[in-house]
Amino acid sequence: MTAQQPIAVLGGGSFGTAIANLLAENGRSVRLWMRDAAQAEAMRSGHENPRYLKGIKILPGIEPVTDLDSTLADCSLIFVALPSVALREVLQPVAGALAGKMLVSTTKGIEAHTFKRMSQIIEEIAPRARIGVLSGPNLAREVAEHALTGTVIASEDDDLCHQVQAALHGRTFRVYASRDRFGVELGGALKNVYAIMSGLASSLGMGENTKSMLITRALAEMTRFAVKLGANPMTFLGLAGVGDLIVTCSSPKSRNYQVGFALGQGLSLEEAVSRLGEVAEGVNTLRVLKAKADELQVYMPLVKGLHAVMFEGRRLDQVIEALMTGDPKTDVDFISTKGF
Numbered sequence: 001m002t003a004q005q006p007i008a009v010l011g012g013g014s015f016g017t018a019i020a021n022l023l024a025e026n027g028r029s030v031r032l033w034m035r036d037a038a039q040a041e042a043m044r045s046g047h048e049n050p051r052y053l054k055g056i057k058i059l060p061g062i063e064p065v066t067d068l069d070s071t072l073a074d075c076s077l078i079f080v081a082l083p084s085v086a087l088r089e090v091l092q093p094v095a096g097a098l099a100g101k102m103l104v105s106t107t108k109g110i111e112a113h114t115f116k117r118m119s120q121i122i123e124e125i126a127p128r129a130r131i132g133v134l135s136g137p138n139l140a141r142e143v144a145e146h147a148l149t150g151t152v153i154a155s156e157d158d159d160l161c162h163q164v165q166a167a168l169h170g171r172t173f174r175v176y177a178s179r180d181r182f183g184v185e186l187g188g189a190l191k192n193v194y195a196i197m198s199g200l201a202s203s204l205g206m207g208e209n210t211k212s213m214l215i216t217r218a219l220a221e222m223t224r225f226a227v228k229l230g231a232n233p234m235t236f237l238g239l240a241g242v243g244d245l246i247v248t249c250s251s252p253k254s255r256n257y258q259v260g261f262a263l264g265q266g267l268s269l270e271e272a273v274s275r276l277g278e279v280a281e282g283v284n285t286l287r288v289l290k291a292k293a294d295e296l297q298v299y300m301p302l303v304k305g306l307h308a309v310m311f312e313g314r315r316l317d318q319v320i321e322a323l324m325t326g327d328p329k330t331d332v333d334f335i336s337t338k339g340f
């Protein structure tokens, strides 16, 4: 890829727009693809993304577009910033145009029914593409407002990692490389579930001790689950694991946290999701994660408890009582570095 070649970002939501701006700041020209022509026109004429990232100026190097075929034909580095439910639907029809391209998923979700990670889906659709995953504590608005931020590009393809670092690394955005695509991607998806739980705890006025216990036991659970699937637990100690868990479990800017907060205020799940009007991946991830944990018999009391409250009609006070009075356990019991 030459520095003159445009870079594609698929998805005109908050994160796609934030990534596009970072690329443009680094002097790259960007094709920001979205499905909605009216939104593309609003972005072209108003120089901002009024629906998803109001108040952030979109840089001149960004061209909002709606023609996916020509976007893919012109670009060899492509960031995918679509909700998980849309990724297969968007990429499958253009599978033939993806061979040899570098496709970097930023999507933090898991496919319903199949439990596939997004990069697995991309691999399936485009077996000859070069694939990476970008994940970390990266709230879109903070990225766009130049909060000092770190992220991880994960791929077995070292050259892809270097090209993504060159394209995105800047004064406010540090890009670390990892070869553990599996762990990085899993961390980004799993933490959304615990962000819902933290928002719920926060709306109920729970104390700082409680929040800290929740985050730490969440790390224990997600790592235990990932180890069962064969992931390297060390990745969960990095930006894409504990880093992302901390930001989404402690920030009211997180949409997953906002869903939990709304539930605590007495809204139904449908009301909470519709009030948000943006994607909160943790809702679907909770469903598939609970099913997978049951199947693999992984001990995940927080996931089980949240699932009972959100989908089984259980009362929160009963669930909390059961969590607190369950058998005492060992603190750090989930990391075995054997084999790594």
Ligand SMILES: NC(=O)C1=CN([C@@H]2O[C@H](COP(=O)(O)OP(=O)(O)OC[C@H]3O[C@@H](n4cnc5c(N)ncnc54)[C@H](OP(=O)(O)O)[C@@H]3O)[C@@H](O)[C@H]2O)C=CC1
Pocket: 011, 012, 013, 014, 015, 016, 017, 034, 035, 036, 039, 052, 081, 082, 083, 084, 085, 086, 089, 090, 106, 107, 108, 109, 138, 139, 140, 141, 277, 278, 279, 281
């Ligand atoms: N926002 C954040 O802080 C971060 C988000 N992520 C992840 O990035 C992914 C995208 O999130 P984000 O940008 O925040 O989402 P938003 O909810 O802000 O935007 C979603 C975007 O996807 C588009 N879209 C939805 N369905 C389709 C479809 N079927 N075909 C084409 N486009 C579609 C929407 O278009 P339309 O308006 O037409 O519906 C919109 O442009 C998620 O997995 C999220 O977890 C990762 C890191 C940070």
Ligand SMILES: O=C(CO)COP(=O)(O)O
Pocket: 108, 136, 137, 138, 139, 140, 192, 195, 244, 247, 248, 253, 254, 255, 256, 257, 279, 280, 281
């Ligand atoms: O993944 C994110 C920050 O790293 C964004 O989280 P939300 O989707 O909950 O806003």
